Amino acid sequence: MGNDDRPHGAVMPSDVPQRLSWFDRFATTTSGYVSHAWFFVACVLLVVVWAPSIFVFGTVDTWQLVINTLTSIVTFLLVALLQNTQKRADEAVQHKLNAIADGLSDLMEHVGGEDPDVDRDRRELRRAVGLEDRESSA
Template sequence: MPSEVRGKLTIFDRFATTTATLTSKAGFFVFCVLLVVVWAPTFLVLPSIDTWQLVINTATTIVTFLLVALLQNTQSRSDDAVQQKLNAIADALADLMGELSADHPELHRHRAELADAVGLEKRESA
């Protein structure tokens, strides 16, 4: 589960995380394969080949549509958590470079480059 950036997870966020966890397991893939295996012989009982294709197309389209929305939620929260961690590392590195710059004057320039690259001052003042 991605680290939460905003605090407590909402019901939808918990549902999306659980769904992402379940769909990433082998069991979900096996379920999908079994669904296709069960669907394939139904052309014998459905009135036309068009109906037969419509059944699987509709089912897979609905599942795909819903999963994309849920997985995007999880991915966005994961991206936010990673960005927050990278920002914390950059802040800590800049602080360390600032403390060591008395002994190593070239670190002033490197610290300024780091601050410009990740926007430390802009974030600190906001």
């Protein structure tokens, strides 16, 4: 069923656009790489290589500045990318939960018939997940 066939106008997971922007694809790929153990090992190796480099830089200040700058930049960029990925994952879960709640509401309406208790529970379910708000704004 598409959105046009839905009696309550809930967005179904299959109705959510699957096309991702280049940034979303890049963030997803990056998230996949940094979530593996080898990325952590690479970070540890970077610190192991950096530690004896104090002899190359000559001063402790320069030596610390190098690692602080590097880790700050990497952290800043990774937080932005991972936030993008997490936001999309949260939205996908929300769409799925909304679809389940909408289906349950439809089932309660069909099975409950004129039972006022079931109708009250159905309305409460729709309000709890915000389906009533989406109906009025659609």
